[in-house]
Amino acid sequence: MNLTLLILLLLIFSSVAIYYYLTLRPGSKSSLRESYSEGLDLLVSGQRKEAYQNFKSIVKHDSNNIKAYIKLGQVIREGGNPTQALKIHRNLIIRPKITTFEKIELYKNLSLDYTALNKLDEAIKEVENILSINPINEWALSHLVDLHKKKEDWEKASYFLHQYQEVTQKQNSHLVALYKLQEGRVALKNKNFDKSRQMFEKSLEIDSELSTAYLFLGNSFAEESEVAYEMAMEIDEKEFQTPDEKQNYLEYVNTAKHQLARAIPMWIQFTERDPNQSWLVLPKIKDALFALNRFNEIEEVLRGILKLDVDNIDALSSLADFYNQKGARKEAIDMIDSAIEKQPKSLIANVIRLKLSSYKGDINEVRKDCDSLIDLFMKDVYHFSNAHLVNDDIDWLDKNSLEGTTLKS
Numbered sequence: 001m002n003l004t005l006l007i008l009l010l011l012i013f014s015s016v017a018i019y020y021y022l023t024l025r026p027g028s029k030s031s032l033r034e035s036y037s038e039g040l041d042l043l044v045s046g047q048r049k050e051a052y053q054n055f056k057s058i059v060k061h062d063s064n065n066i067k068a069y070i071k072l073g074q075v076i077r078e079g080g081n082p083t084q085a086l087k088i089h090r091n092l093i094i095r096p097k098i099t100t101f102e103k104i105e106l107y108k109n110l111s112l113d114y115t116a117l118n119k120l121d122e123a124i125k126e127v128e129n130i131l132s133i134n135p136i137n138e139w140a141l142s143h144l145v146d147l148h149k150k151k152e153d154w155e156k157a158s159y160f161l162h163q164y165q166e167v168t169q170k171q172n173s174h175l176v177a178l179y180k181l182q183e184g185r186v187a188l189k190n191k192n193f194d195k196s197r198q199m200f201e202k203s204l205e206i207d208s209e210l211s212t213a214y215l216f217l218g219n220s221f222a223e224e225s226e227v228a229y230e231m232a233m234e235i236d237e238k239e240f241q242t243p244d245e246k247q248n249y250l251e252y253v254n255t256a257k258h259q260l261a262r263a264i265p266m267w268i269q270f271t272e273r274d275p276n277q278s279w280l281v282l283p284k285i286k287d288a289l290f291a292l293n294r295f296n297e298i299e300e301v302l303r304g305i306l307k308l309d310v311d312n313i314d315a316l317s318s319l320a321d322f323y324n325q326k327g328a329r330k331e332a333i334d335m336i337d338s339a340i341e342k343q344p345k346s347l348i349a350n351v352i353r354l355k356l357s358s359y360k361g362d363i364n365e366v367r368k369d370c371d372s373l374i375d376l377f378m379k380d381v382y383h384f385s386n387a388h389l390v391n392d393d394i395d396w397l398d399k400n401s402l403e404g405t406t407l408k409s
Contacts, residue, residue, distance in 0.1 A: 144157075275312055
């Protein structure tokens with residue numbers, strides 16, 4: 001082997017050795033980049049333990065790798081330890097060399113850490129830090145919507161939803177109207193009746209097709225009526241009443257009647273716009289009309305629903321019950337038989353038929369109907385507790401119900 005060839009081989013070997021040392025050895029920049037990419041792939045695929053080992057190895061060899069530290073904290077949080085994740089992420093805040101991208105990712109993870117710890121105010125502050133860097137950050141705006149929803153601050157949630165839709169150019173007035181309706185429900189929960197109605201009316205201005213707003217408008221009048229009635233009863237229960245108290249009593253009673261009367265047309269409007277959901281308000285309408293000595297008006301309401309929805313079993317069954325109370329039992333029985341023929345498993349129809357059977361004086365017929373009801377309950381109790389499928393708006397509102405309220409409040 002001549003000298004030239006030997007020198008050439010030595011140069012090649014040295015070059016390979018240097019390349020390996022600089023790029024392929026553990027801890028080299030190239031190796032760390034590959035390990036980071038692998039860690040991201042593992043994290044996305046749900047292999048959390050393997051991802052943790054990757055990111056831990058990276059920060060061991062490069063304590064200045066901010067991105068790896070951020071991901072390490074993320075893995076720990078998603079593994080169920082947000083407290084430890086928060087410690088890791090908070091320690092990164094004081095790092096001097098941190099890029100704008102890394103700052104945004106850090107604030108994002110800090111917010112998610114606080115959210116996991118149910119520290120919502122701190123979570124919001126971290127998202128606001130992102131917006132101070134990038135006011136149109138879509139993730140930040142969307143997350144602020146979610147955080148304010150969790151706090152039941154629907155006013156701010158509405159504000160950031162509007163901001164988000166402006167940035168993304170994805171307008172959804174129906175969703176904005178639902179958020180405005182939720183603002184009203186918060187006010188109603190706090191007995192701020194005037195504000196609640198303002199919000200419900202505003203939701204209709206945004207989306208005139210939002211029939212559910214009429215449900216809550218009616219509820220707001222009815223709840224205000226109930227408050228006035230309770231105050232009247234407090235005075236009425238006193239053994240001795242001053243002239244002022246007697247006057248207040250009359251005013252409270254009149255207010256209770258007036259506001260309850262205002263609730264009825266709102267509920268009727270709801271049934272006219274969405275007859276399939278009439279079951280939500282029929283008991284309310286019947287109770288209100290009865291309290292106001294206007295019970296005969298229920299026939300007109302029920303016939304109005306049936307005109308729009310001829311197969312509405314609840315309205316048909318309620319009308320049969322009304323006819324029965326008037327003494328028109330033949331018409332009542334014909335109606336209830338028609339209702340059961342349309343929907344044999346209807347709970348309300350079967351209960352009313354049982355009630356009508358008791359008037360026949362045939363105990364065997366009553367027992368037979370009782371057996372049918374028992375059989376229906378035993379077969380599918382869940383069916384009866386969810387006898388009516390609600391529309392998408394009601395379903396959304398139900399899932400976002402305020403603490404201490406129900407769908408009907």
